[in-house]
Amino acid sequence: MAIYRHHILPRLINWVMGQATLGAFRTRVVGGAHGRVLEIGIGSGRNLPFYGAGADEVVGIDPSPELLAMARCVAAESSRPVALVEQTAERLPFEDGSFDTVVVTWSLCSIPDPSAALREARRVLKPAGELRFVEHGLAPALGVQRWQHRLTPLWSRCSGGCHLDRKMDDLIRAAGFHITDLTRSYLSGPKIMTFMYEGTAVPSGGADQRNGTEPRHG
Numbered sequence: 001m002a003i004y005r006h007h008i009l010p011r012l013i014n015w016v017m018g019q020a021t022l023g024a025f026r027t028r029v030v031g032g033a034h035g036r037v038l039e040i041g042i043g044s045g046r047n048l049p050f051y052g053a054g055a056d057e058v059v060g061i062d063p064s065p066e067l068l069a070m071a072r073c074v075a076a077e078s079s080r081p082v083a084l085v086e087q088t089a090e091r092l093p094f095e096d097g098s099f100d101t102v103v104v105t106w107s108l109c110s111i112p113d114p115s116a117a118l119r120e121a122r123r124v125l126k127p128a129g130e131l132r133f134v135e136h137g138l139a140p141a142l143g144v145q146r147w148q149h150r151l152t153p154l155w156s157r158c159s160g161g162c163h164l165d166r167k168m169d170d171l172i173r174a175a176g177f178h179i180t181d182l183t184r185s186y187l188s189g190p191k192i193m194t195f196m197y198e199g200t201a202v203p204s205g206g207a208d209q210r211n212g213t214e215p216r217h218g
Contacts, residue, residue, distance in 0.1 A: 009160050010066035014044040017106065021187060025134045025198060026050040026105065032200075033058075033132055035100025038124060040089045040117060041107025045071030048078055055080060055101070059094075061087040089117035094124045102131045108168060109135060110161040118175030122203050131177055131201040138167040139186075139195035148192050168197040177201035 030047045034054035039047060042060030044067045051058060057080060062068050068084050075082035087093060090113050102121045108114045121131060139145055148165040155164055169182060182199035 005160075006066055010044070010064060010070070013067065013160060014046070014070055017043060017046045022046075022106075023050075025196070029105060029132045029134045029198060030103055033101040033103050034130075036098070037101045037103060038092075038094070038099045038121070040102060040104040040121060041111070042071055042084065043067045043107070045074030047103065047105060048074045048082065051078075051080065057081045057083075059083045059085065059099075061085045061089060061092070063088045088112075089120060091116075092120045092124055096123055097126045097129075099124050100126055100129050102129070104131070104133050104135070106135060108133075108171065109137065109163050109166060110159070112161065114166065114171050115175055118172060118177070122176045125203055127203060127205075129203065131172070132199075133168070133172070133201070134196060134198040135166075135168040136164075136193060136196055138165050139191055140184075141191070144191045144195070151192060164192055169199075172201055176204050178204050 026047055027050055030050040031052045032054070033051060035056055037051070037055050037058045039058060039060040042062050043064070045060070048058065048071070058078070060071060060082065062071070062084075063086065065086055068086055071084055075084060085093070089107075089111050102125055104121070108117065111117045125131065138148060145165065152164045156162055169179060172179060179199055179201045182197065184195070184197055187194040187196060
């Protein structure tokens, strides 16, 4: 299992996350990040080329040294400062209110305690900061949900802890965020793996919520 976990799995993750169908999500979610950015679960750095001019600095965390080694090669080509930290998301080594944007893409599914990670994301965000996310998770169809629940224990063991059945919008709200924009849709492919949650959120009580902004649902 050690050979699989440290040598085969990181390469599989890098390959899967390089699929062209994910590019449009990255353009929308990552491209809108601004200021000092924290990326949770930066992995092999697939998002780095998608950051726009509004992102001044990117700090990426990931618990996998193998994936971070790949990310360093990508970071070396970046036009902005990139710092990479080997760290789990549940206890972030950053001060309160130290980031303008937190980005998380296809990572909450595999974090052992996603609620703790999201609470930490809220803590390190500035009061007017923004969480930008795209994740796969629990589908709305009951038949699909049943298969997601059945397969998750086995799937998680061979996919680096990935869960098929987390309801991402509920997790985000429960961690103290107000979702300001949310689109939910299937990608092509097996429905148990392709139901996507894409959107933005602000810390509860943040500027968008005080202005009465309502989320858009897709």
